[in-house]
Amino acid sequence: MAVTLADVAARARVSAATVSRVLSGNYPVAEATRARVLAAVDELDYVINGPASALAAATSDLVGVLVNDVADPFFGIMASAVQSELGSEKLAVVCNTGGSPERELTYLTLLLRQRAAAVVITGSAVETPEYAAASAAKVGRLAANGTQVVLLGRPASAAPEGSVFAVEFGNREGGRRLTEHLISLGHRRIGYVAGPADRTTTRHRLEGHRAALAAHGLGGDAGELGRLTVHGPYTRKSGYDGALELLDREPGLTAVVGSNDAVALGICAALREKGVDVPGEVSVAGFDDLPFSADATPALTTVRLPLQEAAARAARLALGREESPADGRYMVPAELVTRASTAAPRA
Amino acid sequence: MAVTLADVAARARVSAATVSRVLSGNYPVAEATRARVLAAVDELDYVINGPASALAAATSDLVGVLVNDVADPFFGIMASAVQSELGSEKLAVVCNTGGSPERELTYLTLLLRQRAAAVVITGSAVETPEYAAASAAKVGRLAANGTQVVLLGRPASAAPEGSVFAVEFGNREGGRRLTEHLISLGHRRIGYVAGPADRTTTRHRLEGHRAALAAHGLGGDAGELGRLTVHGPYTRKSGYDGALELLDREPGLTAVVGSNDAVALGICAALREKGVDVPGEVSVAGFDDLPFSADATPALTTVRLPLQEAAARAARLALGREESPADGRYMVPAELVTRASTAAPRA
DNA sequence: CCCGGGGCAGAAAGCGCTTACTATGGGAGA
DNA sequence: TCTCCCATAGTAAGCGCTTTCTGCCCCGGG
Structure with a gap:
């Protein structure tokens, strides 16, 4: 039914391994062979099977973005910036937690299940010991799985040591x-x-x-x-x-x-x-x-708050496209903007 | 390293098949067995491998949501409503197309690659024959793959016949x-x-x-x-x-x-x-x-425009949780809201 | 002229799950 | 009491890809 790697391989008269290598590009393939493979891909209109590739490679190209609610511009702007920074290699999975710690944990589990490449957790954290422990455990598990976790607008202290980056707000x-x-x-x-x-x-x-x-x-x-x-x-x-x-x-x-x-x-x-x-x-x-x-x-x-820049940086950190400082934390500065709603009080 | 189905099966003293059936719940399993499996899952802190399961079952629990830009409240509200309607079974993959037909097609391909369960395409369509053809082809391919496509705020005519639902705006x-x-x-x-x-x-x-x-x-x-x-x-x-x-x-x-x-x-x-x-x-x-x-x-x-309701309906249609009318199209009514910015012109 | 090695390509073993299809064991009907 | 059948559980064959390990071939050096 669907076109598979093997079909492409057959048409290009090479092995499946070679096709895989051409597509993922991390192995030398002779120019002529590559061209033949690419042509076959094109002719057959081949689309790689994401789950299969994720299974074999043990990592997917999904990046989770946890927000309170994307409909809220504060979060929408960050989610948008993260998504845009991902380009068309990675896909952003946006999860509305509604600020609920339980839902946050649930979504982290779902992202763990998907073997997400990274997770950006935005918004403030709830400050209770139980939640902190549960959250740290989940984050630790994600990290152990190879998922890079980045906190955006949440103190680094809300996460276990190391293996997590934080872009904090002033x-x-x-x-x-x-x-x-x-x-x-x-x-x-x-x-x-x-x-x-x-x-x-x-x-x-x-x-x-x-x-x-x-x-x-x-x-x-x-x-x-x-x-x-x-x-x-x-x-x-x-x-x-x-x-x-x-x-x-x-x-x-x-x-x-x-x-x-x-x-x-x-x-x-x-x-x-x-x-x-x-x-x-x-x-x-x-x-x-x-x-x-x-x-x-x-x-x-x-x-x-430079939400867009901060979110873009978080995304880059998540993808490993930007070096992070030794302690893994950035502080983004807040800038006062004075407009018409404030004035001297009446005498 | 990671806990797998087999580990759970061993611990529960059943076969992997049984564990799978308990977890997906679409096959009779005796109560005692089920309890044993669930206990094992719990004790081992087992998290199912999404890609593996998607590969075997030939469908993932991802739902694509194409928007111009989630940072724009118009789209943010719809994306949020879709996401919320998905619950914690499905994950929403939000893609910013920036209104570009090319990027829209690119993302559709990526979603095809992920074997997405459904795709909700929001926003207006570009009215050029080339784009219409390319888009129709992609949508057709998705449909052939078992991905339910729902148009939200875009005329049904922008898609090939059948197999696509449309929630249109008045x-x-x-x-x-x-x-x-x-x-x-x-x-x-x-x-x-x-x-x-x-x-x-x-x-x-x-x-x-x-x-x-x-x-x-x-x-x-x-x-x-x-x-x-x-x-x-x-x-x-x-x-x-x-x-x-x-x-x-x-x-x-x-x-x-x-x-x-x-x-x-x-x-x-x-x-x-x-x-x-x-x-x-x-x-x-x-x-x-x-x-x-x-x-x-x-x-x-x-x-x-009742964006939230419309988006929630689109999500339900996408998940097959709501019957659609015979022609697959809904029209959501627009309501005039008069406020202070309009008044009679000066005489 | 022979040998060693580098550059490419192939073979094949999984990755972890789902799902036909195949047992098995008892209770119900004859 | 003997079949037959239903309710469960197990077996095993993949799903489509990645990647390690091999192997081939050709080149250059001795």
């Missing part, structure tokens, strides 16, 4: 810069709508925020910090709800920081509905600098 | 409704920033637009239609440039329709820069109703 730094910007504008009471409490990204961004406050003697006690902080998912709705809650708790605040741009947009929407002018009465800032942030009104002050 | 209808809305508001000179000229989606949306104009005697001759239409990619920049061009050609226009939301946002940006009030002086409308459209200022009047 979340702490970015969070600090953003809040310093607000402080330098004159803000003193700053609300924060954070992400889910047990995520590395949430913690890092929040730590940066608080470090900036502390550096300016604005931290207050834990109680006050707590009062000015609410947690929720990284969604617009969370920002909306969070802003209302914060306004309720602390009517005097002059700025609210969102854990990401979607949250910030939700905050803006809530303020708008309450008739609070942004940035006239309350400044708002986000994080990530996703494309839509520039078109929002007011345009969002935020922290830019 | 682009023509949506385009018509949108323009009728503008006409009913009183607009008479309406500009249109269309997509690339040779795409099915572009053509359908434009046809809908012109049908509405014609129905109200506003079409004018071909020259006039041409003067009020510019083509470009489906990007924000295209909208920006297009709006400037249209304004230049026809200062008297009171509304501009974008081929999608990103284009519409670009149009808004251009008008804003020119000091033209939206919708006061010129109304603007988009297409797709992507999430950011509601947060733009002014919030965009647009046409909603």
